């Protein structure tokens with residue numbers, strides 16, 4: 645059997661970003677509005693700093709305003725809530741993003757709930773989760789599941805009716821919204837997690853397998869149905885030689901792996917996302933899309949089709 649098609653998330657994300665840039669220019673021309681995203685980072689988490697810088701750079705590249713708020717790790721929760729109140733009230737801010745994880749002394753749910761739902765560029769607010777779960781229009785969809793769906797559609801076409809989909813992982817920001825999106829697309833959806841009985845057998849039934857469990861290379865090649873579409877959401881940093889290998893790792897050197905054992909899975913799947921270069925780049929591209937969509941809604945302009953599920 646031929647190896648799987650590699651789903652090039654980096655290339656798809658570049659195309660999506662170009663479409664967002666066109667949309668931004670069109671909104672400026674038609675309504676005189678420049679979309680703006682407030683990017684809030686609390687603390688010095690190294691990975692978060694990298695992601696936030698990428699987001700701020702992307703906003704500027706696409707012609708949008710980036711309102712950067714980099715706050716100290718010991719910022720009081722009440723001060724963060726007050727900042728969000730100010731951003732909620734600022735008409736130049738169409739979207740608000742609070743980079744996660746937040747420092748432990750801050751209640752994440754309380755902070756996310758404070759963002760007004762129409763500026764919730766991440767789609768994490770319970771109102772947006774509720775709109776998505778009840779299939780109502782206007783939901784802002786979380787970026788990673790939205791990006792994953794766009795890659796699935798690009799691979800399999802828009803008609804996913806009757807396909808068996810398995811979502812491995814039940815987080816509020818990936819697993820649950822991903823399952824809702826696939827359900828809305830008329831897939832038969834199973835949600836699985838670390839406690840699921842006979843997980844390999846459950847996975848083997850899936851035409852579409854989305855792995856978002858945060859465990860390096862957990863999904864093995866023989867868990868995959870031949871020809872399945874595999875979307876690997878995991879981004880795990882491991883010692884350079886990797887897990888499950890005998891040789892010692894070079895001290896200090898790391899590499900990224902997904903939740904799927906890629907070298908095994910690529911021999912069985914029909915199509916698969918790599919890590920890096922698969923779902924990851926779609927997360928930031930979809931944040932740009934959600935910001936444009938929020939600005940369009942605020943201006944009474946049509947919302948880009950890819951954001952209006």
Ligand SMILES: Nc1nc2c(c(=O)[nH]1)N[C@@H](CN(C=O)c1ccc(C(=O)N[C@@H](CCC(=O)O)C(=O)O)cc1)CN2
Pocket residue numbers: 695741742743744745766787788879900919920921922923924925926927928
């Ligand atoms: N408020 C949010 N916080 C977090 C989110 C989120 O969507 N909203 N997601 C993650 C981190 N994240 C964006 O914030 C993110 C993760 C990974 C990538 C990405 O492009 N990954 C690359 C590899 C990058 C590397 O070399 O380290 C890839 O997979 O190709 C982008 C964004 C947690 N927090």
